[in-house]
Amino acid sequence: MSGAAARPVEPEPAAGGAAPVLRLEAVRKTYGRGTVVLRDVDLEVAPHTVTALIGASGSGKSTLLRCANLLEEIDDGAIFLDGEEITDPRADADAVRRRIGVVFQAYNLFPHMTVLDNITLAPRRVHGVARDEAEARAHALLERLGLGGRADAYPDRLSGGQQQRVALVRALACRPRLLLLDEITAALDPELVGEVLGVVRELKEEGMTMVLATHEMGFARDVADQVCFLDAGVIRERGTPEELFGAPREARTRQFLERVVGAGRW
Amino acid sequence: MSLAKGPSGTSPVVTEDDGYVPSARRLARERYRRTRARRATTVATVSTLVTGAVLYVVITGSPGWQRTRETFFSAAYARMALPKVLEGLLLNLELLVVCGAAVLVCGMALAVARTLRGPVFFPLRALATAYTDFFRGLPLIICLLMVVFGVPALRLQGVTTDPVLLGGTALVLTYSAYVAEVFRAGIESVHPSQRAAARSLGLSSGQALRFVVLPQAVRRVVPPLLNDLVSLQKDTGLVSIAGAVDAVYAAQIVAGKDFNYTPYVVAGLVFVALTIPMTRLTDWVTARMDRRRAQGGIV
Numbered sequence: 001m002s003g004a005a006a007r008p009v010e011p012e013p014a015a016g017g018a019a020p021v022l023r024l025e026a027v028r029k030t031y032g033r034g035t036v037v038l039r040d041v042d043l044e045v046a047p048h049t050v051t052a053l054i055g056a057s058g059s060g061k062s063t064l065l066r067c068a069n070l071l072e073e074i075d076d077g078a079i080f081l082d083g084e085e086i087t088d089p090r091a092d093a094d095a096v097r098r099r100i101g102v103v104f105q106a107y108n109l110f111p112h113m114t115v116l117d118n119i120t121l122a123p124r125r126v127h128g129v130a131r132d133e134a135e136a137r138a139h140a141l142l143e144r145l146g147l148g149g150r151a152d153a154y155p156d157r158l159s160g161g162q163q164q165r166v167a168l169v170r171a172l173a174c175r176p177r178l179l180l181l182d183e184i185t186a187a188l189d190p191e192l193v194g195e196v197l198g199v200v201r202e203l204k205e206e207g208m209t210m211v212l213a214t215h216e217m218g219f220a221r222d223v224a225d226q227v228c229f230l231d232a233g234v235i236r237e238r239g240t241p242e243e244l245f246g247a248p249r250e251a252r253t254r255q256f257l258e259r260v261v262g263a264g265r266w
Numbered sequence: 267m268s269l270a271k272g273p274s275g276t277s278p279v280v281t282e283d284d285g286y287v288p289s290a291r292r293l294a295r296e297r298y299r300r301t302r303a304r305r306a307t308t309v310a311t312v313s314t315l316v317t318g319a320v321l322y323v324v325i326t327g328s329p330g331w332q333r334t335r336e337t338f339f340s341a342a343y344a345r346m347a348l349p350k351v352l353e354g355l356l357l358n359l360e361l362l363v364v365c366g367a368a369v370l371v372c373g374m375a376l377a378v379a380r381t382l383r384g385p386v387f388f389p390l391r392a393l394a395t396a397y398t399d400f401f402r403g404l405p406l407i408i409c410l411l412m413v414v415f416g417v418p419a420l421r422l423q424g425v426t427t428d429p430v431l432l433g434g435t436a437l438v439l440t441y442s443a444y445v446a447e448v449f450r451a452g453i454e455s456v457h458p459s460q461r462a463a464a465r466s467l468g469l470s471s472g473q474a475l476r477f478v479v480l481p482q483a484v485r486r487v488v489p490p491l492l493n494d495l496v497s498l499q500k501d502t503g504l505v506s507i508a509g510a511v512d513a514v515y516a517a518q519i520v521a522g523k524d525f526n527y528t529p530y531v532v533a534g535l536v537f538v539a540l541t542i543p544m545t546r547l548t549d550w551v552t553a554r555m556d557r558r559r560a561q562g563g564i565v
Contacts, residue, residue: 026289028286036284036286039284039286075292076286076288076289076291076292077289077291077292078291087295088295089295089298089299089302090298
């Protein structure tokens with residue numbers, strides 16, 4: 001931790017209490033005609049907690065995150081951010097997204113900008129932060145994530161792990177209320193996974209509220225306060241990591257976990 | 267995007283077997299969106315009508331309107347000119363089809379020549395570069411004059427003096443240079459990793475170009491290519507400087523008799539009418555390609 005400039009976590013708003021940061025209520029999402037991707041999904045994410053979404057590919061983890069950031073329009077149900085319904089057609093989607101940070105599986109850095117420009121784009125253009133301050137903040141965050149010397153590099157010059165950490169910095173630079181991480185280590189080499197997950201762990205310690213979709217079961221068990229197992233668009237089972245990994249109640253969950261262990265992904 | 271998902275008019279409720287019943291919240295949301303869509307349509311209609319009305323009043327109220335209408339929008343002259351213009355248009359269409367095909371082939375060949383690697387191909391590369399540099403800079407009208415009047419002046423044995431053929435050649439010369447640059451931009455926009463992936467599979471440089479790079483490149487440049495084709499279509503009229511009768515020249519002949527300009531308007535409208543379906547077709551094709559690829563989402 002190096003001073004206030006590098007603090008990604010905003011202090012709790014007054015009278016925050018334990019009111020959930022993110023709440024999904026009977027969310028339903030279909031693609032095309034009849035493919036149901038999310039069915040009656042309820043979820044509550046308390047402040048300063050980490051929720052891990054696990055499940056096979058295509059179970060709806062990424063779609064859930066995309067819906068929470070309004071990148072997808074849900075069919076039914078409602079999503080609340082700090083108690084305010086963001087799926088209301090009258091809601092300002094840009095204002096909602098300003099409060100949520102997203103990191104994608106494939107980094108999605110802008111290839112035509114340097115690392116520094118990638119990071120300062122939104123603070124400067126969206127949040128109206130002065131260039132000096134935005135750059136100071138970016139440098140501090142880069143330093144913290146071990147990317148001190150790379151501010152002027154272009155993304156293509158960086159390794160996957162470095163790119164993904166830049167993507168994290170880019171999301172953090174806007175001081176989001178909530179961070180959505182969509183399988184952020186899925187495209188990384190095993191030895192690079194650690195450096196990215198280490199950052200997530202640190203963020204948790206600082207109190208960042210996060211929802212992450214992941215295939216890293218060991219990490220989910222380690223870092224999450226709440227684990228949700230998604231299967232065919234339904235949250236089949238949820239609980240603390242001890243409950244879900246230690247004593248899964250549902251047959252589908254057991255089956256999934258056995259297959260993952262069998263594949264050596266633990 | 268939300269319009270495409272049909273929240274406004276058409277019912278988006280999909281029939282499924284999981285006993286799903288839309289909630290009151292969803293119905294309220296859809297009602298709200300329908301209201302919004304209706305309001306948007308109303309605003310669009312009203313503003314269109316107002317704009318039209320203002321234009322109408324301004325134009326028809328102008329002092330010279332009576333005279334202008336007789337000179338440019340005379341129904342009698344339009345009827346007289348239309349068959350002749352259409353007859354001339356045949357020549358434009360022929361030129362468009364033949365030159366268009368030749369331009370695409372030559373342009374592609376030039377673009378590929380410019381992207382070849384290796385020292386062996388240096389002369390070819392240099393030649394293609396020099397060619398595009400020269401013909402892109404040379405004004406089309408000068409190129410036409412040179413070819414149409416210069417080539418026959420040489421009195422070469424067996425070389426045609428047909429103005430249409432020569433004019434067409436000049437068009438191909440110039441437009442190939444434009445189109446080559448469009449293709450080259452497309453080829454260079456394909457990420458190097460694609461070539462790397464293709465080569466790593468054992469494809470030769472040529473095969474990588476043919477099966478991996480070019481298909482992606484061509485898809486990307488369809489809109490700018492169409493732009494050049496439409497431009498070519500209009501420029502086919504320039505062959506009339508050597509005496510060939512195309513739609514514009516036919517209009518000029520009719521207009522020249524009584525100094526009534528209606529035939530020009532007719533010819534202009536005919537050209538516009540030709541390009542619109544072409545544009546819509548490419549829009550449709552590119553939209554279809556995008557749909558197949560896109561990951562979806564509403565932003």
